[in-house]
Amino acid sequence: MGTNSILNDSSLTTGQNEPATHVVTLVEAVNLAMARAMQNDANVVVLGEDVGTNGGVFRATSGLKERFGCRRVMDTPLAESLIAGISVGMAAQGLKPVAEIQFLGFIYAAVEHIVSHAARLRNRTRGRLHCPMVIRTPMGGGIHAPEHHCESTEAMFAQIPGIRVVVPSSPARAYGLLLSAIEDPDPVIFLEPSRLYRMVKQEIRDDGVGLPLDTCFTLRPGKDVTLITWGACVHECLQAARELEKRKVSAEVIDVASLNPIDYDTLLASVEKTGRCVIVQEAPRPCSVGSEIASVMAEKGLLFLKAPVERVTGYDTPIPYFRNEQVYLPDVHDIVTAAVRTLEFA
């Protein structure tokens, strides 16, 4: 976790000349996006536990305090309900708070402010007040972390009307989606797969251009089966697609990215084309995002589904302590097997 902020990059600090390109990890892309947003809009402020001098336990906010000062990069006392609740107040006053919850497993105390206030302020006041806030938090397993540091409870938020839930799966999408999340006039829960934070590097142009929050991303076209996923599992799905290719199976891979609201059209169009749907998530099944997508297939897909929908998921248990977490996390073999099942179905 010792990487330094790339904000020392002068081309960035003097935002004049040609937007710089950087080869960055996902967490560095998150850092870049926040820096860009703060530079472009004085209303953007960052808050959370250890986000200041320490730059966040994953270094996502590294260098921001030095650059934008402690009035715009605030270490809060240790209280998640507080972090979410003051963000509501700040947002209602026209600031654009970008709050960090240190891990998704610690967001639960903030659920009341997210569900009862952030998600409803616009609706309750008929547009008089609204809540342009972002809550960023790392999610998911696979990093050998202690208990409560590996949660995949995205469905708890994907089910709440009035908020957006966004999960990036590459540095470029992290940069573009976070910029849009910060610009968005409504509350966004931005879930960052910690397993991807430093997995790959990618060249991105720091041009301040966001990516849309209302579409899925088709990462790989295919015609035989659709692999629908988001977050860290995107990478297992892409590998699985390559595996399947060896077996002459053409798999389409879709990164849902925005889990609330969901871009159903893209998903349905793909499954209508392939006739086969495999949904891959780390989370347990009950009432999950995978359930929602599968249920839409059950409502709309009956005429074109050539095989039952397959869900490759974590087990319906909490994720085990890290010594056993590999058994819990969906892997390439699980995905390939499920895809093959849909192909062999008759």
Added chain:
Amino acid sequence: MGTNSILNDSSLTTGQNEPATHVVTLVEAVNLAMARAMQNDANVVVLGEDVGTNGGVFRATSGLKERFGCRRVMDTPLAESLIAGISVGMAAQGLKPVAEIQFLGFIYAAVEHIVSHAARLRNRTRGRLHCPMVIRTPMGGGIHAPEHHCESTEAMFAQIPGIRVVVPSSPARAYGLLLSAIEDPDPVIFLEPSRLYRMVKQEIRDDGVGLPLDTCFTLRPGKDVTLITWGACVHECLQAARELEKRKVSAEVIDVASLNPIDYDTLLASVEKTGRCVIVQEAPRPCSVGSEIASVMAEKGLLFLKAPVERVTGYDTPIPYFRNEQVYLPDVHDIVTAAVRTLEFA
């Protein structure tokens, strides 16, 4: 809300002779079940806001303090996180706390203790400690209540491994399911549809016999279409079934009752028989219990589904303030229309 406790019934206070039968409302049945459980097991304690002298804002705990004393019926300070958290501590010590959260809309502050502790204590300690606690709370709309008093966020808990979620839909099931919930060695979220609290009266035998937490209840056999629901919507579904009967359509009505874990076998067997599935819930759709059930149909039902799964739900918005709530709540017409769609599908 002025009904008095039926604990004055002597046959109950002296639990000697033949178990008495009572004609009671759902909320009175809840009261009876708690009284019975407290009489049978000294470890059962009741806690919450206004549960003591006031007997609960819906009178569910009416008379319990007078009968069992203030050490077993405790008014807590106003703090839901506290109520859930101390219940975890009490349960780990062998008590069987039955906590009341005044309305489901106020449970959100308790989510952390439910998800991170109650649901995991047994698993984290490999069975050394466990958590036999019940959280009771009224749910749902239709009672002209103020905002935040009409929530249907059962999916937030139905998705959590390690807890049970139970929703009664009649006085008899309220009595039997609550008794089992209190006896159950694991944490149970017991959601009481406030719209049903005083809707119907039913004769029940106060015999202390519980109902199983691992099965659905088929309330009405049918062969053409299966109406799957729980809680208050059970009554609209039963009416809809009668409507459909007039049209020579035989509808099976299943009360899921236990939303976590779900008795999938009964649901699948019914839809395998009827070939048509209509899921009815007050909650919005995304990642809901209805999504979960529909997704299981998508996984397992492809070969016997004669029509797409239909979901009759609230809109994907918060429930409106009460002047508009009727437009939000699924009604008989909505259900009949959806059922007819499945029948006309070809």
Added chain:
Amino acid sequence: MLYTQTPYQQHRFIDPDGNATNPLPAWMNDTSLLLRFYRTMTLLRLFDKRVVALQRTGQMGTYASCLGQEAIGTAIGCALQPQDVFVPYYRDQATQYLRGVELNRMLQYWGGDEWGNHFTGGAAQDFPNCVPIATQITHAAGIASAFKIRGEKRAALVTCGDGATSRGDFYEPMNLAGVWQLPMVLVVNNNQWAISVPRPLQTSAVTIAQKAMAAGIEGFQVDGNDVCAVHDAVLYALKKAHSGKGATLIEAVTYRLCDHTTADDATRYRDHQEVNAAWTLEPVKRLQTFLHQRGLWDEAKEQSLVAECQAEIEQAVKTYQALPPTPVDELFDYLYDTTPPHLIVQRERAKQKSARLAGGKRHGH
């Protein structure tokens, strides 16, 4: 009346018999303000009574009266500056009225219509009523943080009840207000009851004011039935906030003379003697006597004031009763800034359904 550590010492100016307890502050020479206090409290008392009547006759939803607590909201409303933001709980009708929230809008809120939260004018930035107890305090800390971040001379004033002081949302933002020296004023309406739970079962702290010590901020009690005492305390706290000297906790000691709400029956859990005793301390009569003694008030004035208030209230009730229900579309139009496709589809279904229901009503089935 007990104290906690504070330089502020004026806990009461008018005793229960309406006698002044000298010395009185200079601002109390402003008789027009004193009369404004009285008019507001009188109006609210009459309004409350009328709303309860509407509820009893099925024309109103559950309503939380502020009977006996009018002094607190009135004192706050007259002390707040236009640039300040008011963050209420749900017994703040007096403050909301003084901030410019029309009575008919309050009726609309309690009548189950979201437009009841659409404040305009002086209240345009104020928060709507907050039902989830204490959560508004955290929002107020966020609003105060925004003022601090932008270097604005504004304060966030937030209210809550005694029961609310048991929640994390009371302590967490108060603690933050201490660390960040926020321009926040927290007024606790200690009306001795949280529905059926009496104050001693809520906390064993001798005063609620002393809870300020947990946050390292100033806290003290005032007589919540003395509108002048509350006003002076709020003036002190707002001045402090505006001059960057941080947050204050004010415990206004009063009594809930009404049921908790129209859905409550207080006779189940508290006895008459207590309530009767409390009536001897109530704020409206107290100020009236004080004004009488100063020759500022008489029976004639009283009668015309009552008539004037009645008229204003009846006008509001008419406006409320004439309101058509909110078109159901709005349920979808105000959820997100741009309504997503699936909600546009649902909006159509909702329109059809509400038409069907309206039709159903018309044809009476």
Added chain:
Amino acid sequence: MLYTQTPYQQHRFIDPDGNATNPLPAWMNDTSLLLRFYRTMTLLRLFDKRVVALQRTGQMGTYASCLGQEAIGTAIGCALQPQDVFVPYYRDQATQYLRGVELNRMLQYWGGDEWGNHFTGGAAQDFPNCVPIATQITHAAGIASAFKIRGEKRAALVTCGDGATSRGDFYEPMNLAGVWQLPMVLVVNNNQWAISVPRPLQTSAVTIAQKAMAAGIEGFQVDGNDVCAVHDAVLYALKKAHSGKGATLIEAVTYRLCDHTTADDATRYRDHQEVNAAWTLEPVKRLQTFLHQRGLWDEAKEQSLVAECQAEIEQAVKTYQALPPTPVDELFDYLYDTTPPHLIVQRERAKQKSARLAGGKRHGH
């Protein structure tokens, strides 16, 4: 050292130079206890070092060391009675050790295996480490409530850090403990830092002890680097709890000499001078000097103690390293009392998958 209102006044018995500050309590004549203090602190300091080494070499997960804070856990562990229940946060290795939790079990916990929470013997009813900050305090209040309800002479002792005092879960149960007069002892390990957030940014309360006033309970500070001071304070608080006199908040002032955890790099946010200054106050050396002066300790004793501790630690490390991973079935077997059908199906899948993964490992792909 500052105080808050309390009859208790013994904040320190041994000063940083190891000199006694009279008068000493009678129990300090029990040299075997003093030596037990010293042995435990020495063992823990060596253990900590060893675990960090294991982590650095990839044989251990993220670990939270208690370097510099050994006195607190040791004092608590020696004061607790068998019938009491200990509710830790995650820097309580010393207390857990004294409660009978084997070192290898602690290694197992930090090594990512749930069996690390399966305490036996004297710790069988103790809670496991608690990661969600402050939530354990609420559990402790529930445990104390159970004791009170059943009329048992037992206490729940719970620990937390200074950062934890900012959370609702710190205030809510403390407030309850006041109202219900619960047999609860809350010891705050104020080690001046919450990861990178220094104590002054956590609260502007001059002391954490004074937060007890918000709950109307007794609270005070002790020198957290003086094992005798902490022990005496905990004895006082436990006696009070056992005799039905209610709850106590003890702020033990110490310093986190280590990084927050092995995943942290404290040099990013605090400077050497501060840490070096803190080293002059650390508890182990202090007690050693004290024992020396009393002729209770010498170099030879020190050497054999270190050797003995090293052996005990190496034994535990061996046991830990020899542990096979938990069979994955248990993930399903301990979720509910009776495993529901769908989990039995999933358990089979999980077994096959873990076999596949094991195979995969064997064949190195």
